[in-house]
Amino acid sequence: MSDAISGSRAHTMTELDREASMGGPGTETTEREVRRISLADLEHRREQVADELWSAATDIGFFQVIDHGIDLLAVDHAFEMSARFFALPRQVKEQYPLKKGQNAGWECMTQVRPSVGTPDQKESYQFTRPRMEGLWPAEGELAGFRSTIEDFESRCHQLAMDLLSCFADRLGLARDFFARAHDPASAAYQSTLRLLHYYAFPDDLLDEPNVWRAGAHTDFDVLTLLFQRSGQGGLQVLPGAEADGQAWTPIEPSDDAITCNIGDMLMRWSDDRLPSNFHRVRAPRRGEYSGPRYTIAYFAQADMDVTIESARRTYPPITAADYIAQRIAANFAK
Numbered sequence: 001m002s003d004a005i006s007g008s009r010a011h012t013m014t015e016l017d018r019e020a021s022m023g024g025p026g027t028e029t030t031e032r033e034v035r036r037i038s039l040a041d042l043e044h045r046r047e048q049v050a051d052e053l054w055s056a057a058t059d060i061g062f063f064q065v066i067d068h069g070i071d072l073l074a075v076d077h078a079f080e081m082s083a084r085f086f087a088l089p090r091q092v093k094e095q096y097p098l099k100k101g102q103n104a105g106w107e108c109m110t111q112v113r114p115s116v117g118t119p120d121q122k123e124s125y126q127f128t129r130p131r132m133e134g135l136w137p138a139e140g141e142l143a144g145f146r147s148t149i150e151d152f153e154s155r156c157h158q159l160a161m162d163l164l165s166c167f168a169d170r171l172g173l174a175r176d177f178f179a180r181a182h183d184p185a186s187a188a189y190q191s192t193l194r195l196l197h198y199y200a201f202p203d204d205l206l207d208e209p210n211v212w213r214a215g216a217h218t219d220f221d222v223l224t225l226l227f228q229r230s231g232q233g234g235l236q237v238l239p240g241a242e243a244d245g246q247a248w249t250p251i252e253p254s255d256d257a258i259t260c261n262i263g264d265m266l267m268r269w270s271d272d273r274l275p276s277n278f279h280r281v282r283a284p285r286r287g288e289y290s291g292p293r294y295t296i297a298y299f300a301q302a303d304m305d306v307t308i309e310s311a312r313r314t315y316p317p318i319t320a321a322d323y324i325a326q327r328i329a330a331n332f333a334k
Contacts, residue, residue, distance in 0.1 A: 025210070026246025032060055032239060034251050034259075040067035042162060050166035057167070057262050060239045060249070061277035064257040065163070070155045072256060075227055078152040078296055081145050085125060086197040086294075088141065096125075096135045101328050103192045104131035121201075121213050121283075127153055127193040129184055153193040156298035157184055160191075160223050163260065164300065171270055172311075178222065181302045181320075188304040190324060191221075198234075198281065198293035206286045213293065214281035220327035221263035221299040228253035232293040235259070238278040248280070265302055265323065271312040 035056040042049055056063035085093075090108075098107035108123040127149050136146045164178035174180075182191055198213045205211050213234055228235070236248040251259055267276040284290040302308060304321035 026238070026248050028236070029247045029249055032237075032249040034060065034062050034064060034237070034249065036064045036066055036257060038067045039065050039069065039162070046166065046169075050169050053163065053166050054170045057274050060237060061275045062237045062251065062259065062261045062279070064251075064254070064259050065159075066257050068159055068258055070159060070258070074152060074155060075255070075296075077148060079227070079229065079294055081142070081148045082125075082195040082197070082294055082296060085137065085142055085145060085195065086123060088137070092137065092141055093123075093125075096137065098126065099131060099135070101325060102128065102131045103190065103324075103328065104128045105135045121211070122196055122198040124197070125195045127195075128191070129153070129189050130187050149193065149195075152296075153191075153298065154184070156193060156225055157182065157191065157300070159258075160225055160298060160300040164223055167266070167270075167274065171273075178300075178302075181306045182222070182300055183303055186303050186305075188306075188321075190301045190304050190320065192299045192301065194297045194299065196295045196297065198295075200292045201284050201290040203290075206284065206290065208283070211283050212280060213283055216278045216280040218276045218278055219261060219263040219299065220265065220324065221301040222265040222269070223300045224261050224263055225298040225300075226259040226261075227296040228255075228259060229294060230255045231289055232291075232295075233289070234281045234284065234293065236280055236282055237261070238280075239275075248282075251279075263299070263301075264327075265308055265320065268308050268315045268318075269310050271310045271314040 035052070037049065037052045037056065039049060053063065093106045093108075096106050098105040098110065103126045106123065106125045109121065161179045161182065165175045168175055168177045183189055184191075201213075216238070226235075230253055233250065233253050235251045235253070237251060238246060238248050253259075261279065262274045262276050264276045266274050281293075301324060302320035304319065304324075306320045307317050308315075308320055308323060309317035
């Protein structure tokens with residue numbers, strides 16, 4: 001065990017303990033607003049956009065961005081390729097298995113949230129740039145998949161860095177602080193694009209109260225970008241102010257909006273000014289859409305050799321490599 005891990009274990013396990021306490025159904029409310037923020041003409045509206053992002057992030061930890069600059073045709077194409085990948089025979093997907101502790105490759109129902117102790121009802125494919133050797137489907141199996149996913153990840157990275165530059169301004173950091181901490185050309189790069197396929201929900205489980213598509217959790221990255229399809233809902237957020245009563249707020253999916261949320265790394269970097277809040281994907285209810293649900297998530301995770309430390313030292317310093325390693329170990333079945 002490294003000194004960084006042992007020195008920070010009490011803090012990290014506190015985060016995991018919080019997650020383990022979030023397994024109950026709670027209640028639902030629509031009183032909280034998940035704000036939609038336009039990024040149109042960002043360079044000339046930087047101050048206004050930064051204010052809106054900071055206000056939304058410090059309030060609920062979640063927001064949606066529109067006019068974000070990622071071509072909707074590129075989004076549609078990425079979803080098409082994702083669906084085609086998951087439609088491949090299982091024996092083909094099994095050739096590209098998730099590398100243990102590496103966030104790269106295909107997995108099926110191996111993510112077990114500490115909040116519920118049962119596997120998420122989904123499969124996923126992780127793309128982490130330096131770790132993909134042997135994990136790409138052959139062109140004969142899925143033509144154009146690799147080029148599509150690499151291009152889409154680049155678009156997501158640029159948008160995430162644009163958003164994080166606004167948070168850097170408000171935190172008193174250099175505008176390119178987070179861009180330097182997430183370098184796609186570095187062998188230490190560990191940001192991940194994740195394709196997700198939640199299975200069509202079986203009729204006999206629709207009335208089961210303790211079945212989740214994804215159990216309650218926080219993201220352990222800096223910033224998450226989540227692409228959803230209209231009509232394929234279920235995502236809910238639990239703002240810190242409602243955590244004790246577990247009053248969950250639904251987030252309406254939209255083809256043209258990207259749902260964003262603050263992760264644990266940024267909460268640490270900001271001395272808790274920017275909250276990383278719990279969220280989950282609840283199961284559909286009788287009468288709701290219960291078919292397959294596809295999402296694409298980009299997790300901006302600081303490079304492995306970056307040390308996460310804040311001005312007020314609310315948490316002890318820890319390398320991003322050690323932090324991610326701990327959280328993966330706690331969330332994936334061995």
